[in-house]
Amino acid sequence: MQYKTYLSTSLVVSLGAVFPNIDEPYSWIGSRTRGISDLIKGFFGHRGLTHSLMDLFIVFLTMILMVSFTPFSPIIGLYFILGYLLHLVGDSFSKSGVKWLLPFWDKAFQSGLGVVYYKKGFLAERIIFIVSMLLLVAQVRALNFESLFNLNIVQAIANLIKNSTSYIGS
Template sequence: MQSKTHLLTTFAIVTPVAYMTNNMDMLGVFGLALGTVLPDIDEPNSYIGRRIPILPHIIKKTFGHRGMTHTLIATILFATLASMIPNSFTEMLATGYFLHLAEDTFSMTGIKWLAPFSQKTLAFKLYSTGKMTETIIMFLMLICLCLEYWFILAQPFINV
């Protein structure tokens, strides 16, 4: 999944929960966005990979794309960070990271959640990255997000 689709999907999932719990500030928005694109640091041509000169090449050569950055271990690492430094940035960073992996699970190639302990790939095979199926998902998520924000913004008028 491309970064724009990851971002739209993650924000479409998190926005209603964040609104209902009144649990989102600008620091949280930044953390969610960063966490959403961070797992693809293992791909030099990804959104985040193009902005960091050398590290993505080293990670990809060492672990491969969708290697260690796309595992439950990496997710637990970010969740542990969030629990050690509890603030909206770290909590949303961990949330975005986890949702990125969940979204990649629906790709044709899936991910190896339990690596390095198991090489079994979990893939629900809903879309192929960069193909029409992903474009459809992206537009559906954009519509969902627009409707969610419309509802949030219209809320004061609905309750009158």
């Protein structure tokens, strides 16, 4: 992989990793999408639906549609989903945990079993952030995501959607 590819994949994973916080108007992404962020927080609250497997699935379907109808790269979509999932896993180690099964179940799950956790704004959170960023850069450099998939699942689903919609339109 070239340096330019490392940089772009790191940026996409990072964008995916901050995207769940679109439900918080004062987060990095929320402050850049203020109207949308306010609406999402008003309807679902912070760490509501955007911090669940349901929303991860919705984002996955959105990526499939983007791959189907635009020149959007499937591998970039997978990197975005990876970042999103890593955010949810990271938040599950916070003291309040993550409601993985919303809207079906309102129970928050804390991955550290109440023993290993961090609190927002404390030193442990900052250390985890710095170590995570260093690991992200190292992993993206070492990981060739394309080699993990002999069949690009996102592209295959996108082609199926594209072909089925062409039959509907004719």
